Amino acid sequence: MKVGIIGVGNMGGAILRGYINAGGNPKDICVCGHHPEYINAMAEELGITVSASAEALTAASDVVVIAVKPKNVAEVLYDIEPAFTADKVLVSIAAGWTIEALQQSCSTAAKIVRVMPNTPAMVGSGMTAFSRSEAVTDEDYLSVEAIFDGISRVTEVPESMMDAVTGLSGSGPAYVYMMIEAMADGAVHCGLPRKQACEFAAQTVLGAARMVLETGEHPGSLKDAVCSPGGTTIEGVRILERSGLRTGVMEAVIAACEKSKNL
Numbered sequence: 001m002k003v004g005i006i007g008v009g010n011m012g013g014a015i016l017r018g019y020i021n022a023g024g025n026p027k028d029i030c031v032c033g034h035h036p037e038y039i040n041a042m043a044e045e046l047g048i049t050v051s052a053s054a055e056a057l058t059a060a061s062d063v064v065v066i067a068v069k070p071k072n073v074a075e076v077l078y079d080i081e082p083a084f085t086a087d088k089v090l091v092s093i094a095a096g097w098t099i100e101a102l103q104q105s106c107s108t109a110a111k112i113v114r115v116m117p118n119t120p121a122m123v124g125s126g127m128t129a130f131s132r133s134e135a136v137t138d139e140d141y142l143s144v145e146a147i148f149d150g151i152s153r154v155t156e157v158p159e160s161m162m163d164a165v166t167g168l169s170g171s172g173p174a175y176v177y178m179m180i181e182a183m184a185d186g187a188v189h190c191g192l193p194r195k196q197a198c199e200f201a202a203q204t205v206l207g208a209a210r211m212v213l214e215t216g217e218h219p220g221s222l223k224d225a226v227c228s229p230g231g232t233t234i235e236g237v238r239i240l241e242r243s244g245l246r247t248g249v250m251e252a253v254i255a256a257c258e259k260s261k262n263l
């Protein structure tokens with residue numbers, strides 16, 4: 001399977017490296033983008049091909065991944081349309097671009113996969129949601145999933161859920177960074193050096209997240225297990241409940257979801 005990636009910035013670069021690390025053959029990958037020096041150096045390092053244009057890349061690819069900012073998607077679709085054929089799979093990671101809008105702007109595309117990754121993909125720990133048009137077969141779908149496997153957990157959702165996914169895993173890393181920063185601030189206030197405080201806070205979040213994913217237990221019961229009767233943790237939990245932490249986080253996810261709907 002020949003894979004072409006248009007736009008190799010933060011996400012495109014992470015997808016590219018993750019795919020190669022997961023076993024994607026560099027000889028079957030081509031890219032194109034705006035910064036020739038950077039892209040040529042990357043191509044030499046990874047053994048991939050650089051296409052002279054988005055149209056040339058499309059002609060040479062079975063799967064075309066659009067990884068540019070949402071405002072640049074229309075121009076890319078315009079550029080690739082002459083080379084696009086119905087057997088090719090169009091993959092877009094652009095926030096706000098629906099399958100219908102992609103199809104309208106590239107009328108030759110029938111097989112379309114809309115993808116919502118998140119920035120932890122850059123360290124191989126992302127969360128990626130997929131939705132697909134009817135023409136995408138299971139075989140096509142698995143090929144696209146393999147591109148994102150190396151950088152994230154992957155799962156399929158109905159397209160109507162993409163805004164919720166955007167508000168949760170798309171925007172969620174920012175909420176968690178705020179939590180890590182605030183936890184570290186508390187520890188700094190109690191005398192721990194900043195660097196250590198950040199490390200302890202981040203590893204605590206990472207470990208707690210793994211506990212949820214790997215034990216399959218409800219987060220509420222994992223929380224209960226940390227709270228010894230009359231102990232330190234329930235004291236902290238009392239303050240978080242009084243501060244409205246749960247409502248604040250819920251409202252943040254809902255607000256981001258609503259914003260995504262109105263992009």
Ligand SMILES: NC(=O)c1ccc[n+]([C@@H]2O[C@H](COP(=O)([O-])OP(=O)(O)OC[C@H]3O[C@@H](n4cnc5c(N)ncnc54)[C@H](OP(=O)(O)O)[C@@H]3O)[C@@H](O)[C@H]2O)c1
Binds near residue numbers: 032076116
């Ligand atoms: N970052 C996130 O948290 C996140 C999460 C989920 C989804 N996404 C989606 O991922 C997409 C990419 O985001 P990003 O953060 O990776 O952006 P980025 O770092 O700006 O990367 C986009 C790259 O594409 C290049 N580009 C622009 N127009 C192009 C064109 N016509 N042909 C080829 N290359 C072109 C840009 O060059 P210039 O620098 O010259 O513009 C840039 O190098 C966005 O659509 C976003 O919605 C991002």
